[in-house]
Amino acid sequence: MNNVLDNEIGTRLKALRTMYKLSQREVAKRSGVTNSTISLIEQGRVSPSVDSIKKISNSFSLSLVEFLTMNVEEDGDIFFAKEDLLSFFEKGAHLKLVGANRKDRKLRFLHERYEQGASSGEHMLSCDSEEAGIIIKGQIELTVGQASRVLGEGDSYYINNNIPHRFKNVGKGDAIIISAETPPSF
Amino acid sequence: MNNVLDNEIGTRLKALRTMYKLSQREVAKRSGVTNSTISLIEQGRVSPSVDSIKKISNSFSLSLVEFLTMNVEEDGDIFFAKEDLLSFFEKGAHLKLVGANRKDRKLRFLHERYEQGASSGEHMLSCDSEEAGIIIKGQIELTVGQASRVLGEGDSYYINNNIPHRFKNVGKGDAIIISAETPPSF
DNA sequence: TTTAATCGTCAATTATATTAAACATAAACC
DNA sequence: GGTTTATGTTTAATATAATTGACGATTAAA
Numbered sequence: 001m002n003n004v005l006d007n008e009i010g011t012r013l014k015a016l017r018t019m020y021k022l023s024q025r026e027v028a029k030r031s032g033v034t035n036s037t038i039s040l041i042e043q044g045r046v047s048p049s050v051d052s053i054k055k056i057s058n059s060f061s062l063s064l065v066e067f068l069t070m071n072v073e074e075d076g077d078i079f080f081a082k083e084d085l086l087s088f089f090e091k092g093a094h095l096k097l098v099g100a101n102r103k104d105r106k107l108r109f110l111h112e113r114y115e116q117g118a119s120s121g122e123h124m125l126s127c128d129s130e131e132a133g134i135i136i137k138g139q140i141e142l143t144v145g146q147a148s149r150v151l152g153e154g155d156s157y158y159i160n161n162n163i164p165h166r167f168k169n170v171g172k173g174d175a176i177i178i179s180a181e182t183p184p185s186f
Numbered sequence: 187m188n189n190v191l192d193n194e195i196g197t198r199l200k201a202l203r204t205m206y207k208l209s210q211r212e213v214a215k216r217s218g219v220t221n222s223t224i225s226l227i228e229q230g231r232v233s234p235s236v237d238s239i240k241k242i243s244n245s246f247s248l249s250l251v252e253f254l255t256m257n258v259e260e261d262g263d264i265f266f267a268k269e270d271l272l273s274f275f276e277k278g279a280h281l282k283l284v285g286a287n288r289k290d291r292k293l294r295f296l297h298e299r300y301e302q303g304a305s306s307g308e309h310m311l312s313c314d315s316e317e318a319g320i321i322i323k324g325q326i327e328l329t330v331g332q333a334s335r336v337l338g339e340g341d342s343y344y345i346n347n348n349i350p351h352r353f354k355n356v357g358k359g360d361a362i363i364i365s366a367e368t369p370p371s372f
Numbered sequence: 373t374t375t376a377a378t379c380g381t382c383a384a385t386t387a388t389a390t391t392a393a394a395c396a397t398a399a400a401c402c
Numbered sequence: 403g404g405t406t407t408a409t410g411t412t413t414a415a416t417a418t419a420a421t422t423g424a425c426g427a428t429t430a431a432a
Contacts, residue, residue, distance in 0.1 A: 035411095037391075039411060040389080047389080048236055064254065065251060065254050068254070220422080226420085232419055
């Protein structure tokens with residue numbers, strides 16, 4: 001039996017499991033051990049056999065070593081319901097950020113909705129990140145440096161963010177864009 | 187119980203143990219499990235608990251992950267009796283190489299004995315390795331490029347091997363140096 | 373050749389991990 | 403309220419790992 005203190009494995013397992021929002025029984029079913037085993041391991045009340053952690057690791061598509069070494073810190077949620085996205089609003093632009101509670105993100109992923117006639121402020125970013133996006137609905141005029149173009153549904157863009165640029169909804173009704181930027185500017 | 191095939195852990199343990207030329211009982215004593223356990227694990231007839239492999243790993247000053255990931259291929263011996271070192275001889279210089287049967291070495295570690303008046307050939311190495319050494323006995327004149335100096339017992343050196351250099355025994359009787367070079371030039 | 377020491381293995385016992393089934397709690401639904 | 407469903411936990415039974423003690427084989431010393 002393990003010392004309940006310094007319960008490396010149980011802690012890792014619980015973190016990994018909750019990260020995936022799985023119940024003990026679900027992990028048990030997938031890995032081929034019982035829910036009791038999962039419970040006892042997480043509580044640090046047993047020192048599992050190599051067989052058991054292997055099975056459990058593999059059920060997460062991880063090797064044993066990967067299971068033992070992977071970064072298991074709280075990384076924010078994985079799935080987000082539409083209404084749960086963190087929202088901003090400024091001057092007719094509604095922005096929703098995917099994975100808001102994730103720290104050390106490598107990606108800023110946005111759902112952007114522009115009211116009719118609305119436009120983003122002129123973005124002039126010092127860091128040179130890269131950003132891509134696609135228009136889901138409406139007509140967006142994207143101005144990058146001196147270049148300008150109106151993009152419709154299905155059109156997309158890929159720009160370096162060190163060039164000043166702005167978005168403007170030039171169509172009727174709302175316009176919607178999905179965009180990503182790395183590294184994130186916020 | 188493990189499948190006797192793909193017995194990762196038992197294989198690793200046996201390789202590691204024999205690499206250190208330890209008996210099962212010796213490993214048992216150091217790690218705090220019994221020799222029977224060692225035997226059964228090596229044979230792949232049990233799937234050890236995490237506690238057990240941890241204890242065993244630690245007895246080799248390895249973490250569990252290190253134990254699971256370390257390169258365990260036959261790497262040559264670890265300990266060498268004085269008379270077992272591979273010896274070279276050229277022009278009054280007796281060289282003994284530590285770990286001669288190790289492959290993919292990162293280090294060339296030498297015991298060098300120079301007869302009175304003997305000197306190494308002028309070393310001019312194309313690759314830029316680094317070499318350090320210490321004089322154990324006698325008087326060695328070390329010439330590096332234009333610089334030259336006589337080193338006595340306890341003196342040492344650290345040079346870049348892309349500069350031509352030579353050793354000469356300028357004292358009475360033998361002179362002994364212990365030196366190391368990385369990456370090894372032979 | 374003995375004797376003793378050391379090696380890896382094995383059988384029987386003990387300790388422990390794992391299971392199966394119940395338990396307690398909380399949320400959703402009628 | 404009662405019922406259902408899902409959660410994590412616990413308990414008693416079972417399976418398995420670990421220990422104890424002995425065995426034959428090997429080696430070295432006497």
